[in-house]
Amino acid sequence: MKAFTYQRADSVTQAATAAIKPGAKIIAGGTNLLDLMKLQVETPSRLIDINRLPLDRIEETPEGGLRIGTLVRNSDLAADPRVRQRYGVLSRALLAGASAQLRNKATTGGNLLQRTRCYYFYDVTKPCNKRNPGSGCAALAGFNRIHAILGTSEHCIAAHPSDMAVAMRALDAKVETINGEGHTRVIPIGALHRLPDKTPDIETSLKPGEIITSVTLPPPPPGIQVYRKVRDRASYACAGFSRRGRR
Amino acid sequence: MDEHEPDAEPNAFEVTRRTVIETGATALLLTTLPRAALAAGEAYDNEPLPPPVKVELQINGQPHSLTLDARTTLLDALREHLALTGSKKGCDHGQCGACTVLIDGRRINSCLTLAAMHDGHSITTIEGLARGDDLHPLQAAFVEHDGFQCGYCTSGQICSAVGMLAESRLGMPSYVTEDLTHPPAELNDAEIRERMSGNICRCAAYPNIVAAIKQAAGMPT
Numbered sequence: 001m002k003a004f005t006y007q008r009a010d011s012v013t014q015a016a017t018a019a020i021k022p023g024a025k026i027i028a029g030g031t032n033l034l035d036l037m038k039l040q041v042e043t044p045s046r047l048i049d050i051n052r053l054p055l056d057r058i059e060e061t062p063e064g065g066l067r068i069g070t071l072v073r074n075s076d077l078a079a080d081p082r083v084r085q086r087y088g089v090l091s092r093a094l095l096a097g098a099s100a101q102l103r104n105k106a107t108t109g110g111n112l113l114q115r116t117r118c119y120y121f122y123d124v125t126k127p128c129n130k131r132n133p134g135s136g137c138a139a140l141a142g143f144n145r146i147h148a149i150l151g152t153s154e155h156c157i158a159a160h161p162s163d164m165a166v167a168m169r170a171l172d173a174k175v176e177t178i179n180g181e182g183h184t185r186v187i188p189i190g191a192l193h194r195l196p197d198k199t200p201d202i203e204t205s206l207k208p209g210e211i212i213t214s215v216t217l218p219p220p221p222p223g224i225q226v227y228r229k230v231r232d233r234a235s236y237a238c239a240g241f242s243r244r245g246r247r
Numbered sequence: 248m249d250e251h252e253p254d255a256e257p258n259a260f261e262v263t264r265r266t267v268i269e270t271g272a273t274a275l276l277l278t279t280l281p282r283a284a285l286a287a288g289e290a291y292d293n294e295p296l297p298p299p300v301k302v303e304l305q306i307n308g309q310p311h312s313l314t315l316d317a318r319t320t321l322l323d324a325l326r327e328h329l330a331l332t333g334s335k336k337g338c339d340h341g342q343c344g345a346c347t348v349l350i351d352g353r354r355i356n357s358c359l360t361l362a363a364m365h366d367g368h369s370i371t372t373i374e375g376l377a378r379g380d381d382l383h384p385l386q387a388a389f390v391e392h393d394g395f396q397c398g399y400c401t402s403g404q405i406c407s408a409v410g411m412l413a414e415s416r417l418g419m420p421s422y423v424t425e426d427l428t429h430p431p432a433e434l435n436d437a438e439i440r441e442r443m444s445g446n447i448c449r450c451a452a453y454p455n456i457v458a459a460i461k462q463a464a465g466m467p468t
Contacts, residue, residue: 005297006317006363031359034320035340047317049364075353079419084427095422099445100411101347101356235422235444 002043009050012213017180018048020209026050028071028107031098032114040124041115041131055213058082064219067176070109070212074164075100077108087217089225089244093167096229099236109212112165112175112192113204116158117238119143129155130200146240156200160193161238167227168215170244176214177206185210300363306331307375315362322346324362325372333373333402337447344446347403347410348372354410356445373402376409385409388459392468396450404446408460411442415464433466 009015019026023045027033036042056071058080066082077083078094098106120126120138127136139147139157148159173189192204206212227244231237297317304311306329313328322339325331325348334357337345341359348357349371376383385405388394395401415438420430423441431438439457448456458468 001318003294003296004317006300006361008363008366027361027364030361030364031341031356034359034361038339047361049361051364075414075419079417081428084420088427091420091427092422095420095424099341099344100414100421100442101344101354101407101445102341102359104353104410105355105360235441 001037002040002045004044005046007046007048008052009048010052012050012053012055012178012211013180013182015048015050015053016178016209016211018046019211020180021046024048026211028110029073029105030110031102031106032110036115036122039122041122050211061216065217068108068215068217070107070214072108074098074103074106074108074111077164078103086220087167087171087225089170089227090164090167090217092225092227093163093229093242093244096227096239096242097163108164108215111162112168112189112212112215113206114160114162115203117161118147118158121158130158130196130203133199133201146238151195153196153198153200155198156196158196158200163227163229163239163242165189165193166242166244168217170225171217171221173218174216175212176216177210178213179207179210184213186216189215302362302366304362304365305367305369307371313362317361317363319362320358321348321360321362321365321370322357325357325370331372331374334406335399335402337400337403342447343400343403344407345400345403347407347446349406349410352410352413354407371406371409373406376405383409385412385459385463388463389456392455392459392462393452394456394459395448395452400446400448400450404443404448404456407443407446408456408463411439412460412464414442434461434464436461 007018015026018024025033025044025047027047027049028051033042051071053071055069057069058072059067061067068077074094078091084091118139120142121128121130126138129135129137137156144157147157168189175187175189175192177185177187187205194202194205228242229239230241231239299314300317302313302315304313311329313324315324322334322336325334334348335345336358337343339358341356346356346358347354350365350368376386385408389401389405415434418430420427421438421441423437424430436457439460461468
């Protein structure tokens with residue numbers, strides 16, 4: 001792991017101001033970021049720890065939905081009685097992801113911003129346009145049965161690994177952000193993640209220093225919600241295919 | 248005395264396998280690695296190291312003050328700085344569960360978190376579960392049911408099971424829970440296996456691990 005300066009943020013705007021600096025990264029749960037740092041796929045020179053910020057609450061919105069703080073842990077979100085009752089697809093998707101230990105640590109915002117599990121993105125000896133723009137894509141002619149079928153480009157065929165994001169998309173969630181100047185923004189979840197096209201290294205529409213503060217859910221849609229995940233083993237594996245539906 | 252007869256009293260200078268390995272390994276490391284590399288890997292590009300961080304950890308009820316390279320994971324802080332080697336390093340990437348510890352009662356992978364992120368937190372490791380000579384019910388059940396062969400994953404399995412049973416008591420559902428709004432009060436085999444899927448056992452002692460957990464939870468085995 002490359003050396004970095006560790007800093008604990010006292011406020012959201014302080015974190016956003018620090019995060020805009022080159023080489024800076026926000027750390028929340030850290031389960032994906034530290035994994036990638038150990039492999040030197042991620043090499044931040046400064047880590048800003050936001051775990052002490054008061055962004056870990058789930059609140060009712062006046063519209064009849066929920067506002068989920070970015071630091072709400074995946075396990076707490078899946079187990080929240082309101083989520084289980086009204087947004088079953090979200091609970092199911094969360095529980096389909098990772099392991100209990102990881103879900104106890106992983107956060108809502110971090111889950112959305114986690115990186116692909118493409119083998120070639122993880123292997124720093126291989127070309128990867130996402131990790132090293134312009135170097136090529138080893139997955140195109142490589143072992144790629146876990147890769148994307150839709151939304152690919154000739155530069156990248158990586159899939160986003162999040163189960164939770166699939167459910168959030170089905171529920172028309174919105175992502176709320178703030179930057180160092182204190183300006184807030186609302187991004188529909190469908191506009192958060194970008195298709196790879198020619199710049200697979202730019203994965204989201206977030207600007208440098210822009211931090212997710214919460215994710216809001218509109219009132220639950222009518223009908224039954226289901227989440228189906230196909231994978232290589234019964235538990236603790238990324239999806240080969242996942243879909244959400246309501247009827 | 249017959250030279251083959253075992254000593255009736257333990258030798259005052261008895262050397263255990265563990266002390267030999269610990270002493271040998273430490274001596275080897277100290278002779279070959281610079282101090283900062285001991286916990287966190289070598290320095291790169293001859294850049295000066297960023298300042299160390301001060302961390303206060305409450306581990307198994309005991310306060311500990313550490314000054315650490317910021318890269319030090321909680322697992323390395325426990326093993327390399329506090330000699331609490333019960334928590335094991337298996338994959339070091341959050342996939343095997345051998346490093347599982349409890350933070351304020353919740354199970355996490357200690358390899359995928361920085362010690363600095365846990366300043367002021369209460370941490371329970373496998374060393375903190377027993378009360379003197381009285382084993383924790385899960386430890387006793389693992390012994391009784393042979394919930395292991397090589398034993399390397401066992402401390403992680405037991406810490407994970409402690410956290411898992413606490414989650415179940417709080418009514419938290421799992422992926423195999425049929426009715427999300429009414430999780431079962433008593434876990435069946437499928438629930439235990441799903442909830443413990445973050446702990447891998449290469450010896451495949453899974454049937455005995457499930458039996459041990461059921462016994463500790465007061466269920467028929």
